[in-house]
Amino acid sequence: MISSFREKxxxxxxxxxxxxxxxxxxxxxxxxxxxxxxxxxxxxxxQTVDFNISHKTxxxxxGNYMHKYLEHYVSKDNxxxxxxxxxxxxxxxxxxxxxxxxxxxxxxxxxxxxxVYKNLYAGTIDLIGVQDKQLSVIDYKSSYxxxxxxxxxxxxxxxxxxxxxxxWQYKTNINSLxxxxxxxxxxxxxxxxxxxxxxxxxxxxxxRLGMYTKLTEKINA
Numbered sequence: 001m002i003s004s005f006r007e008k009x010x011x012x013x014x015x016x017x018x019x020x021x022x023x024x025x026x027x028x029x030x031x032x033x034x035x036x037x038x039x040x041x042x043x044x045x046x047q048t049v050d051f052n053i054s055h056k057t058x059x060x061x062x063g064n065y066m067h068k069y070l071e072h073y074v075s076k077d078n079x080x081x082x083x084x085x086x087x088x089x090x091x092x093x094x095x096x097x098x099x100x101x102x103x104x105x106x107x108x109x110x111x112x113x114x115x116v117y118k119n120l121y122a123g124t125i126d127l128i129g130v131q132d133k134q135l136s137v138i139d140y141k142s143s144y145x146x147x148x149x150x151x152x153x154x155x156x157x158x159x160x161x162x163x164x165x166x167x168w169q170y171k172t173n174i175n176s177l178x179x180x181x182x183x184x185x186x187x188x189x190x191x192x193x194x195x196x197x198x199x200x201x202x203x204x205x206x207x208r209l210g211m212y213t214k215l216t217e218k219i220n221a
Contacts, residue, residue, distance in 0.1 A: 001074070001075055001076060002073065002075075002108065004107050004129075005107075006107060006108070006109070007110055008109035009109070009110070009111045009170055010113060014026055015053055017032075018105045022038045023035035023037065024117065025114070025122035027030075027116050027122060029166075031119055033116065033119060033120060034122075035121065035123055036063045036096040036122070037158060039121060039208060039209060039212045040154055040157060042212060042215060043208045043212050050140050058086055059143075061090075062086045062093070062142055063090075063142045064079075064090075065082060065086055065089075065090030066091075066093050066097075066140065066142045066182070067112075067126065069087075069094040070098070070102070070111070070126075070127075070140060073094070073098060073102070074102065074185075075108070075111045081182060089184065092184075093142045093182040096153065096181075096186065097140050097188075100188055100190075101180050105130065106130045106132070107129055108127060108128075108129040109128045109129055111126065111127050112124055113125040113127075113128055115162055115165035115166045115169055116169060117161070117164055119199075120209065121161065121209065122165070123161060125137055125138070126138055126139045126140050128140075128166065129169070131176075134176045134194065135172060135173065136175065136176040136177065136178050137166065137174055138178045138179075138180065139155060139158065139179050139180070140180050140182065141155060141179060141180070141181045141188060142181075142184075143181060143182070143183055144183070144184045145185065146189065147181060150170070152179065152191060156177055156191070156193055157205050159178075159193075159201075160201035160202045160205045161195075161209075163198070163202070171219055176192055176198065177193040177198060178190065179191045183187075
């Protein structure tokens with residue numbers, strides 16, 4: 001556990017279920033809502049949705065290992081370890097995030113934080129913390145290559161949705177969105193969105209949420 005970790009709120013843990021490869025969060029006994037990532041996937045006209053995906057790719061496994069390693073590094077008393085070759089790759093990527101970002105944060109409020117917005121959607125924030133007096137929602141990404149502008153836009157929309165949910169749920173005022181991309185060749189890219197640009201992403205997110213609502217209304221009609 002890092003010295004800057006201080007859990008600001010008693011964050012709940014929501015269970016996640018998949019139905020036809022769409023993730024749903026069980027917020028309560030009577031409330032089940034779609035995940036932010038599923039909403040974005042279903043409303044992205046440039047992305048083909050495959051409802052039959054059942055296998056886990058190496059890239060997915062490496063990403064999962066990296067997130068687990070970082071969660072333990074930041075907020076747990078024990079380290080996360082696995083003997084697989086993908087874990088070795090993930091650990092190297094995680095160290096890039098630690099050395100070039102996490103160790104420079106002023107405070108960390110939580111890792112793998114589940115948030116919900118009204119009865120509309122839910123998601124899990126990789127990390128929420130403070131850097132240079134800016135309360136930020138942070139997402140780690142691992143990749144074998146640099147991301148395209150379209151891919152980065154989708155990642156940032158995801159964080160905008162999380163920021164809206166956290167502000168609504170905890171009456172906070174998130175100032176920035178940060179995507180930290182760790183690339184397998186050792187390079188990294190940190191993207192920060194704030195001020196008017198952050199507001200624009202929130203508006204774009206609500207448009208996508210509206211698209212999802214219309215889409216599901218047609219399916220259920």
